[in-house]
Amino acid sequence: MCGRFIFIEPEDIYERFDIVERPSLPLQPNYNVAPSQTFPVIVKENPPKIIFMKWGLIPHWSKDSADFKGLINARGETILQKPSFKDSFRNRRCIIPTNGFYEWKKGEGKKTPYFIHLKGKKLFGFAGIYDRLQEKSGQILNTFSIITTEPTELISSIHNRMPVILSPDDESRWLDCTQTDTADLLSLLKPYKAEEMDFYQVSLMVNNPRYNSPDLIEKVV
Numbered sequence: 001m002c003g004r005f006i007f008i009e010p011e012d013i014y015e016r017f018d019i020v021e022r023p024s025l026p027l028q029p030n031y032n033v034a035p036s037q038t039f040p041v042i043v044k045e046n047p048p049k050i051i052f053m054k055w056g057l058i059p060h061w062s063k064d065s066a067d068f069k070g071l072i073n074a075r076g077e078t079i080l081q082k083p084s085f086k087d088s089f090r091n092r093r094c095i096i097p098t099n100g101f102y103e104w105k106k107g108e109g110k111k112t113p114y115f116i117h118l119k120g121k122k123l124f125g126f127a128g129i130y131d132r133l134q135e136k137s138g139q140i141l142n143t144f145s146i147i148t149t150e151p152t153e154l155i156s157s158i159h160n161r162m163p164v165i166l167s168p169d170d171e172s173r174w175l176d177c178t179q180t181d182t183a184d185l186l187s188l189l190k191p192y193k194a195e196e197m198d199f200y201q202v203s204l205m206v207n208n209p210r211y212n213s214p215d216l217i218e219k220v221v
Helices: 010-016 086-091 169-173 182-184
Strands: 005-008 030-033 038-042 047-055 073-075 091-099 101-106 112-117 124-134 140-149 197-203
Touching: 005 091, 010 038, 010 112, 038 124, 038 140, 073 112, 086 091, 086 182, 091 140, 112 169
Parallel strands: 047 140, 073 140
Antiparallel strands: 005 030, 005 101, 038 047, 038 091, 091 124, 101 112, 112 197, 124 140
C-alpha cells in the first residue's frame, strides 16, 4: 500500500504538468502527507487543473461520508471488479503530484521507515482515481485514492506493493477521461523502472502524521 508521501516543490507543479490556472489557495510543501488530509490533485480539464481533494476515496453512492471509511489505495489488478473503484477508473482519473513516498519494512517486532523516490528527488505523478459525493448539506466532497501495483525487485525488499508511478509520456492518456479503452488504461498500471528509483532509511518521526518537517527525508546514517 501507499500510506504516506511528500510534496516539496509546489512551484514546479505548474510547468511540470502544464497547468496554467493557479488554484485560489496557495500550495504548500508537505513532508508527511497522510490519509484524510486535503491535497492538490491534477485532473483533466483543458488545460489540466488542480483541485483540492481529501485523501481517502468515498464513492458517490455512499449515503454519508461519515458512514464510509475513505479508501486510500486501489489495487490495479482488481480495480474493475470493485464497486467503489470501477466507475471512477472509467470516468474520473487523476494524477497525484509527489517527490517520493514512505514505506515500512517489517522486522523483528518493529517496522523501519524508508523514503522511496526517483533519482534526484524530482517531481512525478502517482496514478489516481477520484469521486464526488454530495453531502446531506449539499456540499460536494472530492476524494481520491492512489492506485497500487506489484513492486519492482528494488521495492520488494521493503514492501509487497508500490504505488503506480506514471511516466511523463503516459500522463495525458491517463488524465483523458474520453479514453474508454480499459485494456489500454490497465496497461499503464505497472511497476516503474527500478533503475530510475532509489531509497534509504529515514527517521521514526515519520510515524507521527502531525510531524511535518524537512528532516523527515534526511537519511539515517
